[in-house]
Amino acid sequence: MASKPKKRAIAGCEGEGGGCSESKSMIDRLSDPPDQVAHHILSFLTVVDLVRLCCVSKRWRELSLSAPCLNFDDIPSSCRSTCYDRLQLMTYLERFLFHRGDNKVQSFHVNWERHYMDENETVCICSSEHYRLLTWINCAVRCNVEVLDLKMALYDPEEAPFPSSVFLCGTLKSLVVDMNFTLLRTPSFGFSSNLSKLQLKDVVIEDERFFKWISCSCKFIQELHLDQVRGIETISIASSSLKIFRFFDVFNTSHLSISGEKLEDIVVGWYVESPSNSSLNICAPNLKVLSWSGKLMNHLSLGKFRCLEAAVLRLRPDADEVDKVYEVLCSLCKVRALMLDEATIKAPFSKGSMRAPISNIHCLTMDTGRITDELVPAIASLFKGLPNLYILCVQYKPPLDGPQSNTSGFDMGYWKLQNLAFIDQLKVVSIELCNDSNVIDLARYILECAQNLLQMIVISPPQDSDAVTKKLMGSKIVSGATVVYREREKRG
Known part of the structure; x- marks a missing residue:
């Protein structure tokens, strides 16, 4: 039951004779929110802050020890810079977990990097952290955790496998494991998991039966992410509940x-x-x-x-x-919406004769480098197979050492001869370009031939902006389209 707000009297001295006004009451807003609200506030704090909060008052100590969200992320590096600091920190955190007892843990996030010694250190005693971290995981499982997010760089991942108790936790709904090649053994097929999300990165899978377990025992799984999983060559998953798959x-x-x-x-x-x-x-x-x-x-x-x-x-x-x-x-x-990079466009359409088997596309994005003379026929062939296109986006990412020539062999006359079916219904165009004739002539062709064009956004690098704007502003725009000129931001 939520505790009742406490009130405290505040005396205010007023008047020339120093007489005190009547006592006024004020709610102590720090100590008096209901437990549910207080726990929501505490969910934004790291576990180090929770440990500190235990010293504020008895009530906040109780709230901190019963907080359902534990965040072991974002611990200041100063607390983990030396072996002694790390040992002291882990001792504090383990004491906190001990005093929590079996209080429910809704979510448990850990981001723990291994200790790399400074030059003036000769011996590192932090290798024992491996077992202590595994103890934290088992503690969360014992407290019926629902969301478990583990990012740990262990010292010797072959020394101890990932705790099998995690996969046997009936309350667990979301599991993220990123633990530098720690070994994951196949759980028991007799246990029906309630996992809805599973994300594995840089782990070693014991055998192919692990994915059979996902198929057979994870009846509620909706998201599965596999990133650099090791140890097996064949992954086979058949799921009746899975909605999102990342590999x-x-x-x-x-x-x-x-x-x-x-x-x-x-x-x-x-x-x-x-x-x-x-x-x-x-x-x-x-x-x-x-x-x-x-x-x-x-x-x-x-x-x-x-x-x-x-x-x-x-x-x-x-x-x-x-x-x-x-x-x-x-x-x-x-x-209906398709994005192709340059290599994927060149492969089937480079000879200029093959039509795209994707005629229903309404929105096409092309991610290319320079529109070279070798690429133009492939693009034209692609365009011919898209009669229903009305949104076109050309993303330009020139290679650092890309060709500086052969980008001027196809003028507006070439594009007009293609008799592109989509040109009369094209509505919106976003095109990134530099001062290359091929891509500028493509933009001019669209401006002068797309009768129903509503808007064209032209993005160019700062050094080419003036030249590009001057060439396109000389176009005879056949529609009432709005043309917006922008400078491209520097890419990292």
């Missing part, structure tokens, strides 16, 4: 299979070492968003994404993989 990998996994009726959002960043010996299988008939970057696998099975709304492709195809890129585009036949 990032470099040289570890060879085969990935993900399937689910409820999958709506998939992000894959995969740079396999041997694409010829790798495979990707996606079965997600209700997928809405797909983002894929990296190499193409030798064996692809994607099906048709008939509910797809948006897709991003940043592929790195080899010279002989034109058919594979085209196969991927065919899978996106119903997509």
Whole structure:
């Protein structure tokens, strides 16, 4: 039950004779909010602040020790600079956890970096932190934690595996583990997990059965993030509840299979070492968003994404993989918004004869470097297969050592000869450009031929801004479109 507000008398001396006014009452706003409100306030504090707050009053000590949100992040570096400081800090924190007892822990966040000795130190005693950190995790599990976020750089991750008790915690709903290659063993299949979100980074998976456990025992999981998981070559997941899947990998996994009726959002960043010996299988008939970057696998099975709304492709195809890129585009036949990088545009459309199998696209974003003479025919071929396009965005990221020439071989006459079907319905254009003729002539073609254009945003680097503006302002705009000129901000 929430405690009742306490009042305290305040005497005010007034008048020439120093007489005191009548006592007035005032609510002590620090000590008197209801427990639920107080706990919400405390949820924004780190655990170090909670330890300090225990010294303020008996009530705040009780509130601090019963706070459901424990944040071991953002501990000042000065508290962890030397072995002695770290030892003292851990002792304080463990004493705090001891006095908490079994009070409910709703969320537990830990961000703990290993100790790197200064030059004047000869012996480091902090390797024992490994076991103490694992004790903290077990404490959170004992207190029926719901959200567990663990980012720890351990000293010897092979010395002790990740606590299996975490996966057997019936209250746990969200788990994030980022622990420099600590070993995750396959949990018991007899336990039905209530996890809705699982995020694993830089961990070692004991065997492939771990992903079978996710498929079979995690009946409520909706988000799964796998980032640089080690130890296995094949990942196979089939889930009836999964909605969001994130996968990032470099040289570890060879085969990935993900399937689910409820999958709506998939992000894959995969740079396999041997694409010829790798495979990707996606079965997600209700997928809405797909983002894929990296190499193409030798064996692809994607099906048709008939509910797809948006897709991003940043592929790195080899010279002989034109058919594979085209196969991927065919899978996106119903997509409405698409982003392609330069390599993905060049591969299937470089000869200028292949039409895009993605005619339903309404919004196209191209992420390119300079619009060179080699790239223009590919872009034109892509445009010819997009009769329903009405939003176009050209993002320009010139390479530092990119070509300084061959960017002036295609003028407005070339674009007019293409008879692009979408030009009459194009509504909005955002185009980043520099003082290269090819891209400026593309912008001029749009201004002078797009009858229903409403707005064009022109973004150019400061050194080219005046020249670009002068060339485009000389265009005879066929529509009543508003043209906005902006300077591009420096990119880090």
